[in-house]
Amino acid sequence: MxxxxxxxxxxxxxxxxxxxxxxxxxxxxxxxxxxxxxxxxxxxxxxxxxxxxxxxxxxxxxxxxxxxxxxxxxxxxxxxxxxxxxxxSLHEGYEDAPEMADDMSPERIVIGRQEYSRAVEVILNLPPRARAAFLFHRFENMTYQAIAARMGISKESVKELMHRAIVRISQEMGGDA
Structure with missing residues (x-):
């Protein structure tokens, strides 16, 4: 060929x-x-x-x-x-998944607002330095080092203030926090 x-x-x-x-x-x-x-x-x-x-x-x-x-x-x-x-084929779509949360009923909305108000009140009733450290860290996303510099204290003191704030909030909220 x-x-x-x-x-x-x-x-x-x-x-x-x-x-x-x-x-x-x-x-x-x-x-x-x-x-x-x-x-x-x-x-x-x-x-x-x-x-x-x-x-x-x-x-x-x-x-x-x-x-x-x-x-x-x-x-x-x-x-x-x-x-x-x-x-x-192994993926389960959202439409096939069981419903994860129920609808936002008026009752759930009222309960949520009450819990929010209670949490705000507990935070506002914290001792001033613990409240300041907590707010800086949780709401302004500051590091412990930045908080220490802003408050003029050591990083270890910030850790202690945060610990006290979290324990107090947890106690006041009944362990729900």
Whole structure:
């Protein structure tokens, strides 16, 4: 059998494939090792050469390396899509999930407002330095170091003030805080 384009015997596709595996296999392994789990690398390389073998080429490949790495990229995309579909079936959507919270009834709204007012009152009744440290930390997101600098005390003193404030709030709120 001869190649009509070049008027010479056509190369053995099995021999070309074996040469390509030898030449480009290590490069493909490096390519996949940066983009996939190590356990999947050999399977991905095999997928590339299986796809190459399955393709009936009517024309010679000008740039074998570019062609192989294009196939490699497509193999990664296909693997990603299959994985996404596989795990999508395990995902439970919000519409199928049991209702997590009941509707905001007027009763719940009133109870929430009462608890909020109670918490504000407890915070306002803290000793002045503990209240200041608590407000700086919880409402102004200041670090203990920044609070210490602002109040002119040590970081350890801020920790102690925060501890006292939290214990007092917890006691006053009945352990609900």
């Amino acid at each position: 001869s190649d009509p384009v070049l008027n010479r015997p056509s190369p053995d596709p099995e021999r070309d494939l074996a040469a390509w595996v030898t030449s480009y296999g290590p490069g493909l392994r490096r390519f996949f090792s940066r983009r996939a789990h190590d356990a999947d690398v050999d399977d991905l390389v095999q997928d590339v050469f299986m796809r190459l073998q399955a393709v009936q080429l009517n024309a010679p490949i000008d740039n074998v390396e570019r062609y192989l790495f294009t196939i490699a990229r497509n193999v990664l995309i296909s693997r990603y899509r299959r994985g996404k579909i596989r795990f999508h």
